[in-house]
Amino acid sequence: MTTKNDERPLTSTNGDTAINPAPNVDLPRIEKAVREILASVGEDPDREGLLETPARVARMYAEIFSGLHIDPARHLEKVFQEEYDEMVLVKDISFNSTCEHHLLPFLGVAHVGYLPRGKIVGLSKLARVVEEVSRRPQVQERMTHQIADMLSEKLDPKGVIVVIEAEHTCMSIRGIRKPGSSTITSAVRGLFKSNESSRAEAMSLIQHPSR
Numbered sequence: 001m002t003t004k005n006d007e008r009p010l011t012s013t014n015g016d017t018a019i020n021p022a023p024n025v026d027l028p029r030i031e032k033a034v035r036e037i038l039a040s041v042g043e044d045p046d047r048e049g050l051l052e053t054p055a056r057v058a059r060m061y062a063e064i065f066s067g068l069h070i071d072p073a074r075h076l077e078k079v080f081q082e083e084y085d086e087m088v089l090v091k092d093i094s095f096n097s098t099c100e101h102h103l104l105p106f107l108g109v110a111h112v113g114y115l116p117r118g119k120i121v122g123l124s125k126l127a128r129v130v131e132e133v134s135r136r137p138q139v140q141e142r143m144t145h146q147i148a149d150m151l152s153e154k155l156d157p158k159g160v161i162v163v164i165e166a167e168h169t170c171m172s173i174r175g176i177r178k179p180g181s182s183t184i185t186s187a188v189r190g191l192f193k194s195n196e197s198s199r200a201e202a203m204s205l206i207q208h209p210s211r
């Protein structure tokens, strides 16, 4: 089954009814662009194996960029009053994000810690923040400090530390081609910034193998 460029329906479902799961993402526009890219590299967008590709890619972008249209910090609204003022650290939160320079994935783990000031938050919420922030085109540095800023603002903690370790596929599958290289970024706020021993304690817990 082949159809001409301008005859192809610009919907993004396999069935008759187009349901756009991401109302702020223009799926038909992505599909059109993907067809254009395929044609530009010398492919035939109308060959059987590629027929559904533009719609798939559109859905994929809606998924991996879904963090653009939401406020990840909303997960930090529900706090519990608790007189615990030692460190809380959730390690090895896996994520995948997209490098804004090449639109290729960078993926790895985030470590998120804070020193509460009478307010704690559900542990899963830290992972939810990482998950949603990661679903944006970005650089790792911005992702790191945005997560730290969200915690600082919503929890008013005594300190925040965010460390992210990731492999950038734009460095491993193309360009300089260094698979296995790892980029580490950190953002520290409050006591973790001003107090060297607090920061060292957090860093040693982060570096310590889990379990």
Ligand SMILES: Nc1nc2c(ncn2[C@@H]2O[C@H](COP(=O)(O)OP(=O)(O)OP(=O)(O)O)[C@@H](O)[C@H]2O)c(=O)[nH]1
Pocket (backbone or CB within 6 Å): 099, 100, 101, 138, 139, 140, 141, 168, 170, 171, 175, 176
């Ligand atoms: N600082 C930073 N750089 C990134 C990130 N993701 C990708 N990059 C880099 O962005 C840079 C873009 O460099 P350019 O010279 O504009 O593009 P390019 O010619 O494709 O670069 P090469 O990757 O060196 O081939 C590259 O050095 C990438 O490694 C990130 O999260 N943070």
Ligand SMILES: [Zn+2]
Pocket (backbone or CB within 6 Å): 099, 100, 101, 102, 103, 104, 168, 170, 171
């Ligand atoms: Zn890149």
